[in-house]
Amino acid sequence: MTPTGTTRKDTPRTSGTVLVIGGTGKTGRRTVARLRELGVETRSASRSGDVRFDWEDRATWQAALDGVEAVYIVPLDTSPSPTPAFVEQAVAAGVRRLVLLSARGVDVPGYFGSSYDDGGPHLEGETAVRSSGAAWTILRPGWFAQNFSEGVFLDGVRAGELALPTGDGRAAFVDADDIAAVAAAALTEDGHEGEVYELSGPRALGIDDVLDEIAKVTGARAAYVQLEESAFRAGLVAQGMPEEEAALWTAAMKPIRTSQEALVTDGVPRALGRPPRDIADFARDAAAEGVWD
Template sequence: MTQTDATAAAASVQGPVLVTGGTGKTGRRVVARLRELGVETRAASRSGETPFDWADPTTWQAALDGVTAVYITPLDASPSPTPAFVEQAVASGVRRLVLLSARGTDVPGYFGPAYEDGGPHGEGERAVRASGVTWTILRPGWFSQNFSEGVFLDGVRDGELALPTGDGRAAFIDADDIADVAVAALTEDGHAGEEYGLSGPRALGIADVLDEIAKETGKRAA
């Protein structure tokens, strides 16, 4: 993005942007990019500079005061608190919502019989669609960072990663790419009402991923 583009993006945002999960995998990347553009940004989380706790609705209003756009990284819990948060955000004057959802939310039965309606992600998607404000939904697949920052890291470090994946393959996506799309949806026109499926360039099995990691580290988990 050129300096002219960055200035235009910052100018198009009338008021602070709230990033929930502002210290998480995608959230902190979104915060960094928005601030590079000169957009006033609140990084909200339980441990962040703007106190916010999905489990404590009394923390929501202070985070929302004066905000015009929100990047929502939802709590994966049922029932989801996202619908109540969306209602409060709109009542507070928020005019744009970008929701981090998940691949398969729009596919019946994708998450199994327990979540026939898309589960917590489905609840969140329905809430933003019905919000009456500009919205964009992001549906990424598995994060590449699960192997370097997340749930699989200990197994990679220990040299043994046991997962019930069989021959399954996934087009793992970099959290940086998700952040780029989120920032575009927060700061640019043309993304209203869009539902973006996000994936990496090719499908990999776990063995393929471990081979790629081994090329860089010289150590392969079994």
């Protein structure tokens, strides 16, 4: 059921082509798959997608937008953001619906450290879609569960030791499949216009708790090692990461360490009429795919 008590129709409302920017990424490829399952004409765009799209090469934008009715925007996380210019071009090309992947905490000063006190590129993107004149929906997910299976935590889990500056903090990790489901709904159904969906999982867990869930389905338990921020940042630099990027990654861990990511939100139930997927569901499916073998 929807929040208004009416059942959403199974038939998508969007009848034209949907463009998915970042169509080969964590949420993008899942959104592409879900839209195609619904029978929606879907264009996957990225530097290696069906259609070439490069945020840093504006000459690639127009071909991706030609004939498109709706767009799922996975933005480039740089400042100044190219999203406002893309939104302007998309609307000029006839796009009528925009769904933006933003981030939890973009409107909270200091959430990701001082570098994002002004909201950073995500807030620039939000401002652009809100003022675009097109129907818009904004998704604000927290930390992805998939960071343990195809992201920054994967190597540590596989190696048997995950070392992070997150202390005893907790997070309501959200499944990227839920993000994709909300994106597909917002792209194809009525009732999502003007909504900001804060997306989380159904419960808050510490890093140790997530490793416990993974161990239940793999039989192998990675150890969690708590690092000081300075040691974590130095380790990234020693691996070849530039100082500035290492500082940003370290700051990004702050919402977990401080348990700001622990709040369970209502975005998934409001958008889909069902609870979000649990971390145990994520771990079971990821193990079945052999990601930790």
